[in-house]
């Protein structure tokens with residue numbers, strides 16, 4: 555049966571959700587996906603009112619799950635290829651130049667506004683592009699971490715650049731900050747927001763009001779950046 559897009563009017567912000575009715579189900583269940591989308595599966599015979607009562611009862615669970623998962627990312631598309639493709643880099647475009655030659659030593663290097671990728675076959679290009687972005691992230695992010703660590707008053711014990719499938723950054727109990735290399739496709743200020751967010755977790759581990767006050771102290775405009783991060787995540791190039 556097709557998905558229906560519905561919403562629960564629950565005072566304040568309505569809850570949008572996708573409903574799938576199924577003859578195979580005997581119970582109602584709700585799931586929150588990375589990005590914050592709510593999916594509800596229910597028995598084909600379930601009355602709309604019954605589903606709404608169920609959602610109303612689980613509303614606070616759904617909202618808190620959304621709070622966490624809204625900042626998680628949906629699966630990233632494959633690396634675009636083709637000579638002349640524009641790749642996003644810190645709010646600008648980097649033009650991909652593919653240089654294919656049978657004996658080429660695979661490598662990627664930036665020259666001005668171009669990313670020159672030498673390879674033997676086109677199939678090698680995506681991994682070389684990702685490798686270059688990861689390396690560029692290592693340099694850029696460590697500079698931004700040092701810059702903001704001085705203002706937050708805490709430094710991470712270690713910084714790692716990762717390829718997390720579901721998140722932009724994390725801060726471990728041991729003080730390791732991990733940042734997703736894909737943020738290099740965002741604007742510099744969006745990337746800065748994630749850096750500041752994780753650094754502030756060195757002060758407050760939770761997402762309490764005190765935590766957000768600390769973020770606001772460093773980035774007074776953080777709400778806008780957080781919203782921009784969400785839409786960036788939904789439109790990620792690769």
Ligand SMILES: [Zn+2]
Pocket residue numbers: 751755761
């Ligand atoms: Zn956080």
